[in-house]
Amino acid sequence: MKEQSLNGRMGALVDELVHRGLTLEQARREFERQFIVASLRSNDGNVGRSAKSLGIHRNTLRNKVANLGIETEDYAARRQRGVGQRRSRRASSASEA
Numbered sequence: 001m002k003e004q005s006l007n008g009r010m011g012a013l014v015d016e017l018v019h020r021g022l023t024l025e026q027a028r029r030e031f032e033r034q035f036i037v038a039s040l041r042s043n044d045g046n047v048g049r050s051a052k053s054l055g056i057h058r059n060t061l062r063n064k065v066a067n068l069g070i071e072t073e074d075y076a077a078r079r080q081r082g083v084g085q086r087r088s089r090r091a092s093s094a095s096e097a
Contacts, residue, residue: 014027029068032064032068033068033069033070035054036050036054036061036064036065036068036070037070037074037075039053039054040065040070040074040075041075045072045075045076047061047062047065
């Protein structure tokens with residue numbers, strides 16, 4: 001089966017949201033929230049890199065994160081792993097010295 005185009009998948013999702021009775025504001029807010037969380041996950045929780053990839057200033061992203069109620073736990077699993085890896089590299093460098 002051929003993969004649906006982005007427009008086709010988005011259209012189907014929008015139809016479902018309308019059918020469920022979501023307002024435009026509710027749909028926009030949830031889309032923005034999930035888009036930001038995905039960016040933070042893909043950038044290991046780095047707000048500066050996420051803001052750059054989203055095309056907004058990091059302070060704007062921080063404000064959006066606060067306003068949308070995004071918690072560190074929403075993207076922390078990947079972020080925690082990255083922190084641990086950095087520590088282990090530092091620890092091994094220190095032990096080699």
